[in-house]
Amino acid sequence: MRKLELKFLNKESKVVTYTLDHPVEPVNPKTIQEAMDTILRENALYSTGGDLIEIHSARIVERIVEEIEL
Numbered sequence: 001m002r003k004l005e006l007k008f009l010n011k012e013s014k015v016v017t018y019t020l021d022h023p024v025e026p027v028n029p030k031t032i033q034e035a036m037d038t039i040l041r042e043n044a045l046y047s048t049g050g051d052l053i054e055i056h057s058a059r060i061v062e063r064i065v066e067e068i069e070l
Contacts, residue, residue, distance in 0.1 A: 001021065001022070001062070001063060002022070002023060002025070002060055002061070002062045003019050003020060003021055003022075003023070003060070003061050003062075003063075004019070004020045004023035004027070004032070004058065004059075004060055004061075005017050005018070005019050005020075005058065005059050005060075005061055006018045006019075006020070006032070006035075006036055006039070006058050007055075007056040007057045007058065007059075008036070008039075008040070008045075008047075008052040008053075008054065008055060008056055009052070009053055009054040009055075009056050010047040010049040010050045010051065010052055010053060011047075011049060011050030011051055011053055012049035012050055014047075014049045015056050016045075016047045016049065016052060018045060019061075023060065027060060029058075032058050033055075036055045036058065037055070039052065040052055040053070040054075040055065
């Protein structure tokens, strides 16, 4: 399953990651940038280390699990 990770810095300068399942593909970096800017501007997400203050990064993560029969 592919996931979109949005990473921000909070007031404690710690990286805070929010994960979204099944992102729209192909990924549009401009759209992601605009969404992250809106999250910051609207103070839309919560962090235990204080408000989110800066965009850190974004990435797509894919995890592949293969069951082993025993």
